[in-house]
Each structure stands twice: as C-alpha cells, then as structure tokens.
Amino acid sequence: MQKDKIQFFKSIFRGFLLGGGFFLGFFSTALLAVAVNGTIKTWTSGETLYASDLNTTINSLKTAIEGIPNWTKNGSNAYYTDGNVGIGTSDPKSDGTTNRKQLSFGGFGAIWLNNDSSNPFGIDTVSNKLRIFAGAVFNSFQIQLGNMAVSDVFTPYMTIGDGVSNRNYVGIGTSSPKAVLDVRGTANSNGQLYVYNSTASNGSGIVMDSASGGATLSILSGGVTKGAYQYHVTNDTLSMQNNSSNGVFLKLSSGQVGINTISPSQALHIVGDACTTGTSSGITACASDRRLKNNIQPIQNALDTILKFKPVSFTWNEKAKENFGYENGQKDIGVIAQDFEKINPEWVETTKSGFKRVKDGFTKWYPIKAIQELKSLFDSKNVELANNISLLQSENEILKKELTQLKQQNKNFQLSLEKINKKLEGMNYAKR
Numbered sequence: 001m002q003k004d005k006i007q008f009f010k011s012i013f014r015g016f017l018l019g020g021g022f023f024l025g026f027f028s029t030a031l032l033a034v035a036v037n038g039t040i041k042t043w044t045s046g047e048t049l050y051a052s053d054l055n056t057t058i059n060s061l062k063t064a065i066e067g068i069p070n071w072t073k074n075g076s077n078a079y080y081t082d083g084n085v086g087i088g089t090s091d092p093k094s095d096g097t098t099n100r101k102q103l104s105f106g107g108f109g110a111i112w113l114n115n116d117s118s119n120p121f122g123i124d125t126v127s128n129k130l131r132i133f134a135g136a137v138f139n140s141f142q143i144q145l146g147n148m149a150v151s152d153v154f155t156p157y158m159t160i161g162d163g164v165s166n167r168n169y170v171g172i173g174t175s176s177p178k179a180v181l182d183v184r185g186t187a188n189s190n191g192q193l194y195v196y197n198s199t200a201s202n203g204s205g206i207v208m209d210s211a212s213g214g215a216t217l218s219i220l221s222g223g224v225t226k227g228a229y230q231y232h233v234t235n236d237t238l239s240m241q242n243n244s245s246n247g248v249f250l251k252l253s254s255g256q257v258g259i260n261t262i263s264p265s266q267a268l269h270i271v272g273d274a275c276t277t278g279t280s281s282g283i284t285a286c287a288s289d290r291r292l293k294n295n296i297q298p299i300q301n302a303l304d305t306i307l308k309f310k311p312v313s314f315t316w317n318e319k320a321k322e323n324f325g326y327e328n329g330q331k332d333i334g335v336i337a338q339d340f341e342k343i344n345p346e347w348v349e350t351t352k353s354g355f356k357r358v359k360d361g362f363t364k365w366y367p368i369k370a371i372q373e374l375k376s377l378f379d380s381k382n383v384e385l386a387n388n389i390s391l392l393q394s395e396n397e398i399l400k401k402e403l404t405q406l407k408q409q410n411k412n413f414q415l416s417l418e419k420i421n422k423k424l425e426g427m428n429y430a431k432r
Helices: 002-016 051-066 302-306 318-324 337-343 365-431
Strands: 021-023 033-035 071-074 077-080 085-087 103-105 110-112 121-126 129-134 141-146 170-172 181-183 205-209 216-220 228-232 237-242 245-251 256-259 268-270 312-315 331-334 348-350 356-358
Touching: 302 365, 337 348, 337 356
Parallel strands: 085 103, 170 181, 256 268
Antiparallel strands: 021 033, 071 077, 110 121, 121 129, 129 141, 205 216, 216 228, 228 237, 237 245, 245 256, 312 331, 348 356
C-alpha cells in the first residue's frame, strides 16, 4: 500500500515536471509554461517518502502556480488583464496610463496578419519607423512613418483611397496615375486639390476646378478678395485680379492683354491712365530705320488736313462699358471715327466687335507736319514782308530827297516872289 502511494505521487510530479519547469496542463487545458523556483524532490523506486520532502515540493509548486500571470482562457482564446505583455523582451514598456496596456517587441518586432511567410501582411518597426507592409517585407507595398528622409515616405508604392502609385507615381482617386502625383475625382466647387488655411477668413491655396463654369486653375493669396492668379481652360484666358479690380487679363488665343479690363479688344487694352518713365521718349514705333522702308514720300497738305479735324466732348454710353470697359456716363474728349473716315479711310479700322476706332499711329504725325508747313508759310511771309518793307524804305528815301528838293524849290520860289513884290512896290511908288 505504501509503495502504491509513492508511485502515485511520483507519477503526478513527473507529469508536472519537464526540464526543470512546471507546465499547467491538466486534461489538455494548457495555457502557458512558467519557471519553478525552489526545491523539487523526486523519488526512486523503493525510496521512503518523507512528509518534509513532500511539503517542500508542494510549497514550490504552490509558489509557481500563484506566480502565473493573470491570463484567462475563453474557449480556444486567451486574454491578459494585468500589466503589459512582452514578446522577445523581459521589459515591456507602458505609456504611463492606467487604462492602456502595451505589447512590446524585442529586437526586430513584427505582427503578421496572415500565415503566408513568403507574402506576409502586417505591421513592424525598424530604424525608428513604423511600417505597414503587404508582401515581402523588404520589397513590398509600404507606408512608412517616423524619423526618416523625405524620399522614404512612400517606399516604393503607396495606396490612398482608390488610388495606387505605379512606377514611383502616386495616384489619388485612380489606380493608374499618369504623373508623379495624379489627383482625380468628381466635380467639386472647392477643386480636386485644395490648400487652405482654415483658421483665417481668407485662406491661401491652389484650386483646380472643373465645374460647369469651365475648367480652371487658381492660385489664391488671402482669398479672392486679396488676389488670385487664374487660368481658365474653356475661355483660354490667364488673369491676375481680385474682387475690387479687373487686374491684368490675357486672352491666350488672340494674344490680347487687358489692364483693368477683362474684355481687351486690342493687343494691349488699358482702361485708365498710362505712364512711361526713364530716359527714353516714351512709347515709340518698333522700327524707324530708313533701311526698312520703301516708297518714302513727304506728307502733303497736313495743315489743311488737320483743319478738318473736329475734336468734340462727349460721355461714354453702356455699349462702351460692355465692350471696352469705359464707365457709363463718364465725360471725355476726342474725335468721331466716322468723321475721320471721311477725311482719310486709312486712319480708321473696324474692331472684331464691329466698332470703329482711329489709328493714332497715322494721325499723330500730321500735327508735326502741319507745324512745319505753318513755319514755312510764316517764313515765306516774313521774307515777303521784309522785301516790302525794304522797298518802302527805298521809296521813302526817294520821297525824302524829292521833298527836300521841293522844299528848296519852294524856298527859291518864295525868294523870287519877294523880289518880284519889291519891284512891283517900287514901280507903284514911282507912278505916284
């Protein structure tokens, strides 16, 4: 009977002990293995079983059992509710809070989310980076976060929403990007790429829009009220403007530039005053070299021509505002194109909108020529007047000489008369 008891305990202990450790494994419900500290007594066949040895062994096993962490088994699952868990490390870290538990890895740590070691999906940490990978770890689709070079942010591919990069391209909203960054989506009034300062009432950013108004690319600085650069694909225009001014407007198809107008009618259309500064004489012709010109003829009858000009004062109307940017009711002075057309049709042209305008390039030289003609006429009249004065002076000298002679003759005649009178008086006296 004593031998049977001894054999029973020996069988139990041998089932508990394996390589110096205690395995909690009653009836195949094992969860984990723990180290056993203390003295474990084993007995050989025929050896006497003492109470002290048995108590020591039981106490060692009790201590090991009480030191088992608080793992709870639930069916085929187990969960841990006390402290942190370390995998590959004996010092799992905590974030210092009481409501969060940590899972710490020692060395090269990774969590694989599938069982295919050749094509894993999971999360790992390496070189101060957090990587989310799909495929072979070192040649996979990855997103890396951490302290790294900018070029390592997407290595080598990245998926965002429905987009996936290809050939080092990144696509958002597309699986086949056509450029380094390819952004696609449905029409949106805020654009497909929007950079905006949400803390300011007027943000800055880039807006690409393909709404019903036509595709546009806009660069804002402090909102449209502060300023915007805009390329309008449908209208084929480029503009720099804000809400308070039409700014600079370029119509790319025709090459026309508008300043303070969005409807330029000429190559350069300025609404407002223009000023040039510097040492030059201002706006000049592009070329004036004689070697570039044929059929050179002087302008004729310029003075008579400009005397036909009829400068007038007037106010602009609504059509002028719609087509050229003039303010309706604004007072101005100028000429009438139809009047100029009667003088010389070459001085007038018709714009694309059907309105007539005077070519200042023709008319501005006529006043110069007219002044020259007036100077020539003045000079000729001066010569004629000088000749007449000289002639009159000569005639005056002759008359002066004749007058002197007449005076002398008159004096002599008076003397003769006096002599005759004296003689007559003597004769009359003698008769008495």
